Structure formats: C-alpha cells, structure tokens
Amino acid sequence: MCKPGDTFYVKAKDKELRSRAESGAAVSTLLKFALETGMVDAVLAVQKGADIYDARPVLIANPAEIQEISGSLHCGTLLLSRLFSSYLEGAEGLRIAAALKGCDVMGLYELAKRGDVKLDNILMLGLNCGGSVSPEKAREMIAEKFSIDPDSVKKERISKGKFIVETAVGEFSLSMDELEAENYGRRSNCRRCKMKVPRQADLACGEWGVLGTKATFVEACSEKGALLLEKARAAGVIETSLPASKGLEIREKIEKSMHRLAESWREKDFEALGSGKSRMKQVIDETSRCIKCYTCVDACPALSRIKPSDFSAGSPGKVPPAFAFHALRYALVADSCINCGQCEELCPMDIPNSLFMHSFAVELQELYGYQAGQDLSLPKVAPLENRSHNK
Numbered sequence: 196m197c198k199p200g201d202t203f204y205v206k207a208k209d210k211e212l213r214s215r216a217e218s219g220a221a222v223s224t225l226l227k228f229a230l231e232t233g234m235v236d237a238v239l240a241v242q243k244g245a246d247i248y249d250a251r252p253v254l255i256a257n258p259a260e261i262q263e264i265s266g267s268l269h270c271g272t273l274l275l276s277r278l279f280s281s282y283l284e285g286a287e288g289l290r291i292a293a294a295l296k297g298c299d300v301m302g303l304y305e306l307a308k309r310g311d312v313k314l315d316n317i318l319m320l321g322l323n324c325g326g327s328v329s330p331e332k333a334r335e336m337i338a339e340k341f342s343i344d345p346d347s348v349k350k351e352r353i354s355k356g357k358f359i360v361e362t363a364v365g366e367f368s369l370s371m372d373e374l375e376a377e378n379y380g381r382r383s384n385c386r387r388c389k390m391k392v393p394r395q396a397d398l399a400c401g402e403w404g405v406l407g408t409k410a411t412f413v414e415a416c417s418e419k420g421a422l423l424l425e426k427a428r429a430a431g432v433i434e435t436s437l438p439a440s441k442g443l444e445i446r447e448k449i450e451k452s453m454h455r456l457a458e459s460w461r462e463k464d465f466e467a468l469g470s471g472k473s474r475m476k477q478v479i480d481e482t483s484r485c486i487k488c489y490t491c492v493d494a495c496p497a498l499s500r501i502k503p504s505d506f507s508a509g510s511p512g513k514v515p516p517a518f519a520f521h522a523l524r525y526a527l528v529a530d531s532c533i534n535c536g537q538c539e540e541l542c543p544m545d546i547p548n549s550l551f552m553h554s555f556a557v558e559l560q561e562l563y564g565y566q567a568g569q570d571l572s573l574p575k576v577a578p579l580e581n582r583s584h585n586k
C-alpha cells in the first residue's frame with residue numbers, strides 16, 4: 196500500500212498524454228483518473244492560450260479535454276488560489292482537483308485559514324517549482340539575449356540551470372545565473388522562494404531526481420494523495436517504480452541548493468532595500484506612483500476578506516492615494532505574505548510591492564521566533580497527520 200512519504204517514478208500508460216506531457220504525464224493522468232472515477236467533479240488547471248507566454252486557467256469537467264492542459268508553461272505566472280474563492284465558491288459544493296505550484300498551495304492555505312475555501316473538497320497535485328518567468332520579461336529576454344523573435348518560439352523549458360527555447364531551426368539555451376545577473380530569468384519573488392517541493396499538497400510532482408528515463412517523480416504527501424496513486428496504479432493507468440537511490444540523493448541535493456540560492460537572493464534583495472527609515476523612504480517614494488486600481492488587494496490570498504472600500508485611501512478619485520492605504524495593506528498582510536508575487540506582477544505602475552511585502556513578512560516571521568534555516572514561507576497549519584483533509 197502506498198502511504199504518505201513514499202516516492203515513485205511514475206509513467207502514464209496513455210501514449211498520447213505522455214507525448215504531450217512535461218515529464219511522465221503523471222499529473223494529467225491522475226487528474227483525468229480522478230475525474231473519470233468521480234473522485235472529483237472538475238479539474239482546475241492551466242492551459243496554453245494564444246502562445247507560450249499566455250497561460251490561462253481552465254475548469255474541465257470532461258475527461259477527454261485533459262490532454263489540452265499537459266505540459267509546463269514556465270511563463271505562466273498566474274495564481275490559481277484566488278480563483279477558488281472568487282469564482283468557485285471556495286469549492287464548497289464542488290470537489291475539485293487542481294495542479295498547483297507551491298505558491299498556489301500556500302495561497303489555498305491562507306484562504307482556508309480565513310474560511311474562504313473548503314480544503315476537504317480540493318485534491319491538490321503539487322508541482323515542484325524552480326520559478327516562473329514573467330511573460331513580458333521572457334519576450335524581452337528572448338529578443339535581447341537569444342537574438343530570437345519571441346513569436347518564433349514553439350516551446351520553452353528550464354532545465355539544469357538553463358533557460359532553453361525551441362524554434363523551427365533548433366534549440367538554444369543560456370545559463371539562468373547569467374540571465375539573472377542581468378535581471379532577466381525568473382521573477383524576483385520566485386528567486387527568493389523556498390517552496391520548491393510543495394509537500395503541503397496531496398502529491399508533490401516534478402522532474403528532479405529522475406534518471407535516464409522520462410518519468411514524473413511523485414512524492415505522496417497525504418493519505419488522500421497516496422490513495423489516488425494507489426487507485427490509479429490498480430486501475431492500470433499509470434506504472435510506478437521505486438526511484439534510484441542516486442535519484443533520491445540528487446533530488447535532495449537540488450532542493451537544498453535551491454534553498455541556499457533563495458536565501459542568497461533574500462539577502463541580496465533585502466540588503467539592497469535596506470531597513471528602518473531608508474527602507475520606508477523607498478517604499479513611500481515607489482508607492483507614490485500608485486493609481487489606486489486595487490489589483491494588489493484583489494490578487495492577494497491574504498486579503499480575500501478585504502474590499503477596496505475597507506481602505507481609507509484619501510479623497511475619492513484622487514491619485515496617488517494617501518500612504519495610509521499602503522501602510523494598512525502591509526499591516527493586514529503582515530506575516531501572512533506567501534511571496535506569490537501577484538501584487539508586483541499585476542501592478543500597472545511596476546511598484547515592487549512583493550519585495551516590500553516579503554521583506555516585512557520575513558522580518559516579522561523572524562521576530563515571532565522562526566529558526567534560522569527553517570522554511571519561512573510555510574503557512575502555519577496543523578501537522579500533516581492532523582489536517583482534516585487528509586482524513
């Protein structure tokens with residue numbers, strides 16, 4: 196029997212799904228299986244839209260449509276969590292399976308803490324995530340650094356520290372470290388993120404640790420996830436094998452080195468921002484561009500209970516709003532910031548909201564007694580065995 200903590204290489208039996216998928220098609224196959232067998236009523240996932248820079252959310256009720264969501268979109272920066280509360284009634288009356296990055300999972304826990312989603316009704320297939328690249332930045336980076344027309348790119352991927360693009364002519368790659376040294380590459384919040392293997396999900400799925408074959412590395416993280424794997428294996432839609440011990444070792448090494456890299460980005464970004472009065476001056480200067488569109492409020496999973504009208508932002512219609520608007524926003528998010536980056540990614544005035552919010556949150560988390568080296572991005576939830584959705 197499969198149990199939480201077990202790890203497998205997983206391959207889908209369906210050849211069509213395997214050919215479309217990023218790794219072994221475990222994610223698409225398990226989502227399809229959950230839908231076909233009535234474990235869930237619908238699947239929420241991300242689908243390629245007009246091009247590789249256009250990642251769209253999609254709700255699927257017909258298992259035949261699952262193949263449309265296979266593959267990874269590294270320029271897909273959207274957060275799925277708020278869609279549950281804004282459009283799906285918090286999964287109150289609908290059982291939903293979803294493929295979720297670490298920030299999507301953390302966002303769901305923030306919503307659950309506020310009573311805005313019913314976790315019992317959500318089956319979380321977590322995706323390991325080294326980070327995503329903003330669509331606009333990706334286009335600029337491909338044109339400037341690769342000297343390639345961004346519209347000619349058929350596929351992109353991030354592998355072994357390289358950003359790789361595929362066109363009709365061939366494959367081209369550049370080192371992520373070098374790109375990031377020039378402020379290209381992953382979003383700055385992703386560089387600081389330590390949630391690389393989302394173990395608060397029911398399953399954590401990725402590529403790290405897979406050796407010599409195309410498969411998905413799957414870690415069962417809850418009873419619910421273990422049961423899904425077990426049933427899919429018994430039904431013959433996936434085949435599993437035990438990971439090579441070298442593979443396990445490599446996965447652990449990569450995860451640790453990604454944590455160290457994230458820590459060094461935190462140090463770098465927070466040091467450049469400074470502290471005390473000089474940090475506050477920068478925050479006041481930068482937020483003075485605010486046009487009061489409230490996107491940062493609408494997008495934030497920690498502000499799901501807050502309406503724009505709850506803020507006193509100075510005289511109606513006048514911009515910029517009083518700084519009190521931002522100060523109150525920071526106070527309300529406080530240590531709950533999951534560093535998903537949405538407040539920065541979606542800001543039409545390019546205010547580095549996420550950097551400010553994350554630096555305040557990490558400082559508060561440290562004040563509240565988190566230990567050095569502990570994952571500061573972890574939401575404060577009950578231990579795995581006590582979580583009600585695992586029962």
Ligand SMILES: Cc1cc2nc3c(=O)[nH]c(=O)nc-3n(C[C@H](O)[C@H](O)[C@H](O)COP(=O)(O)OP(=O)(O)OC[C@H]3O[C@@H](n4cnc5c(N)ncnc54)[C@H](O)[C@@H]3O)c2cc1C
Pocket residue numbers: 215216217218219220221222223224240241242250264265266267268269270271272273294295296322323324325326327400401402403411412
């Ligand atoms: C931005 C990003 C970065 C990643 N970085 C790493 C990494 O560094 N190391 C690692 O081991 N694995 C990483 N992964 C996971 C890996 O790419 C595969 O998703 C995983 O191995 C599962 O493969 P599969 O063949 O089973 O998935 P498939 O069967 O191909 O299904 C992929 C699923 O991912 C969903 N998806 C695609 N793009 C996005 C997106 N932008 N946001 C949310 N969901 C999306 C699709 O809707 C689909 O459900 C990353 C994934 C993403 C999306």
